[in-house]
Amino acid sequence: MSATNPTTAASAPAPHSHGAGELPISRIDVRGSFDVTAFPVPSGREEEWRFTPLRRLRGLHQDAAEGQEVSSDVTVEVTAADGVVAETVARTDSRLGTSFLPTDRISARAYASFTEATVLTVPKETEVAEPVTVKVTGHGPERPENRSFGHTLINVERHASATVVLDYSGSAVYADNVEVVLGDGARLTLISLQDWDRGAAHVSHQYDRIGRDATLRSFSVTLGGDLVRVSPSVRYDGPGGDAELRGLYYTGAGQHHEHRSLIDHNVSRTRSRADYKGALSGADAHAVWIGDVIIGEGTEGTDSYEHNHNLVLTDGTRVDSVPNLEIFTGEVEGAGHASASGRLDDVHLFYLQSRGIPADEARRLVIRGFFAEFINRIELPQLRQRISDEVEEKLAEHE
Structure with missing residues (x-):
């Protein structure tokens, strides 16, 4: 837990770089901008980039060369349920x-570079029974240097409810921004499934604005890709807002999976939970949370907790898990965090094997149980099974 004097917050857009021995940047210092040039090209020494292998971003973080700005390698298909207005709009849509506001260079570049956006609107007091699916499909870059960019706006109006699957x-090689706006009393279940082929690189920012007494249940599942970096952030527009960010990742040999959540309790009487679970197996598997x-200063009645748990299944993997909690008020209902990374529990394995279950099957059962709570919370049977x-x-790849 750290406390920082908010009066010292910087006014420039994220120009921070920290060397050895310096404290990590306070997230309250970060300022956003739509101007790509407001954010220097990362070097890898910055706190917000030090875990990310920049070369595997394949230029998403750099200046765009001529002919690289727009690519048609990605298509977007929307399956909209009754009661949802789905539109494809030009970037000039107001x-x-x-x-x-974008909070890093890739987010700003994605906003400056997309040509069309997907807009989903759930009208006020509409309850949508069937899920809405936004399927984003990469067709393989025609040239290795091509980059693609996207934008999605999900607007759930006052007292409406829906489930959206990304x-x-x-x-x-893809970067996108997802805007989520929940009106007062709205409810949204948002499921983001990063199921890319092994050669893909994806950087996604999800910006969530939660209205008074609104509820967000967000699930992020990362299984594929070469490099995937997902950054959800939450801000509240009124008291009573409730956000749950849950994540599941299975990082295999050579994969880099990175999840960076930010929850800003900027108003009183808000609640949040962040719970991420991951497993790693195979040489050079690297997971970051x-x-x-x-x-915030002057707030009252905040209830927040964040947790990360990683299972290390083979040698040669790396886990970086960093919970940060900044409190600027003494009027807190609850606040805490926890992080744990380690191998399978020998006691659980021994218990199962002592009852005649072979070692390989016992291992599978423990890992299934580790992920089961997360998967069972998803109320879409076909997606749960997938x-x-x-x-x-x-699991079968590393038995």
Whole structure:
């Protein structure tokens, strides 16, 4: 836990660089901008980039060369349920970019570079029974240097409710921003599935604005890709807002999976939970979780907790798990964090084997149980089965 004097917050957009021995940057210092040039090209020494292998971003973080700015390697298909208005709009649509500011160079570049956006609107007091699916498919870059960019706006109006699935697959070098705006009393279940082919690189920012007494249940599942970096952030527009960010990742040989959550309790009487679970197996598998929670000055009644748990299944893997909690008030209902990374529990394995279950099957059962709570919370049977099947496939790769 750290406390920082908010009066010292910087006014420039994220120019920070920290060397050895310096304290990590306070997230309250970070300022956003739509101007790509406001953010220097990362060197890898910055706190916010030090875990990310920049060369594997394949230029998403750099200046765009001529002919690289727009690519048609990615298509977006929307399956909209009754009651949802789904639109494909030009980047000049006045609704875009009104609820957030990009907080790093890739996010700003993605906003400056997309040509069309997907806008989903759930009208006020509408309850949508069937899920809405936004399928983003990469068709393999025509040239290795191509990059693709996207933008999605999800607007759930006052006292409406819906479930939205963002389904990423195929192969691409892709960056996108997802704006989520919940009106007062709205409810949204958002499921983001990063199921890319092994050669893909994907950097996604999800900006969530939660209205008074609104509820967000967010699930992020990362299984594929060469490099995937997902950064959800939450801000509240009124008291009573409730956000749950849950993540599941299975990082295999050579994969880099990075999740960076930020929850800003900027108003009183808000609640949040962040719970990320991961497993790693195979040489050079690297998983990163950074969890930032800010409880703002003058707020009261905040209830927040964040947790990360990793299972290390083979040698040669790396886990970086960093929970951060910044509190600027003494009027807190609850705040805490926890992080644990380690191998399978020998006691659990011994218990199962002592009852005649072979070692390989006992191992599978423990890992299934580790992920089961997360998967069972997803109220879409077909998606639950798909995630379970893919976890089983990854388990089989390293038996």
